[in-house]
Amino acid sequence: MPLFSFKPSVVPPATPENAAGAWTATLRRWTDAVLYSSTWLALAALALTWATFLFWRVDIPVRLGLMIFTATLFLYNIDSVLPYKHGQPLVLSGRKRWMLEHRRELLALALASLAVAGLLFFLDGWQHLTLFLGHLAAISLLYSLPIAKVRGRWRALRDLPLLKVFLIAYVWAAITVWVPALYLAKPLFGPVVLVLFARRFFFILALAFVFDIRDYTKDQLTGTRTFPGVFGVRATKWVALLSLALAYLLFPFDIGYEHLVVLSLPTVAAAATIWxxxxxxxxxxxxxxxxxxxxxxxxAVYFVS
Known part of the structure; x- marks a missing residue:
């Protein structure tokens, strides 16, 4: 018997089906990378900030947009690689599995994003707002970072009963409404800014409830009391729809009918997604x-602007 035997591999013939399968697999890999690295979410933060500038008919400063995009990338990716989270009881979805497999890449992306965001913060002279932006960064970091030991288990801000959706809504509304207002030297508590802030707060709050529904089992396992866990999934959906309705009713005062119709589309889409x-x-x-x-x-805002 020979020491080595060689069997030529059978290469499947090139067919449209094989090509389509390879293209689908490649598309899925890239889609997973964009979604689970929080790139899509960072684009959403940039988009909502841009929408606020569009309301005031001002072009978004490119460097400010980049700072918000990279800061969002940093905060969400550093959260996904926190060591203590991998000791929690997990329900391994495809998303969680992808994150576990790419922890090193996510950490590198987080650190690179922090470097860019930090450089733009200093170059563009945001130091006078260190306290304001710092409290938003602190909430974001402490949202998942253990800060206190309660009954033998480390707890983060998100573990406080029913609080996490309100923290998310506050930080997102502050970044995407108050930061543009500060850039344009508008009073944060002026009537127009307050209406925009409240509208954005309730809009994000409605969507945040959807993620509470997604995390229902995981939150039960970790002892985090959320709306679905306390009141049930169906009741949570009704609360989310109420929040969405409040966001819809808080339109700026001088909006036209045609604008109202176009801006209703995201609300209808959000309601269906929630339900x-x-x-x-x-x-x-x-x-x-x-x-x-x-x-x-x-x-929708871009279309009517």
Whole structure:
């Protein structure tokens, strides 16, 4: 018997089906990378900030947009690689599995994003707003970072009962409404800015409830008390729809009828996304569709501007 035997591999013939399968696999890999690295979410933060500038008919400063984009990338990716989170009881979805497999790349992306955001912060003279921006960064970092030990288990801000959706809505509204207002030297508590802030707050709050539904089992396992866990999924959907209705009613005072019709489209899409949200939905339902509602909101504002 020979020491080595060689069997030529059989190369499947090139067919349209094989080509289509390879193209689909490549598309899926890139889609997963964009969604699960929080790039899509960072684009949503940029889009909502841009929408606020569009309301005041001002072009978004490119460097400010880049700073918000990279800061969002940093905060969400550093959250996804926190060591303590990998000791939690996990329900391994495709999203979680992808993040575990790419922890090193996510950490590198987070650090590179921090470097860019930090450089732009200093170059563009935002130091006078260190306290304001610092408190938003602190909430974002402490949202998942253990800060206190309660009954033998480390707890983060998100673990405080029913609080996490309100923290998310506040930080997103502050970044995407108050930062543009500060850039344009508008009073944060002026009537127009307050209406825009409240509208954005309730809009993000409605979408945040969808992610509470997604995380229902994980939050139960970690002891985090959220709206679905306390009141049930159906009741949570009604609260989310109420929040969305409040966001819709808080239109600026001088908006025209045709603008109202176009700007209703993201609200209708968000309502459908909320109503059909289930924990068993695909990761794409949450990462692509639900986060995509924010980009749809920007497109509607861009269309009517």
């Amino acid at each position: 059909y949200a289930e924990e068993t939905r695909s990761d794409y339902y949450f990462a692509l569709l639900t986060d995509g509602i924010m980009i749809l909101q920007f497109l």
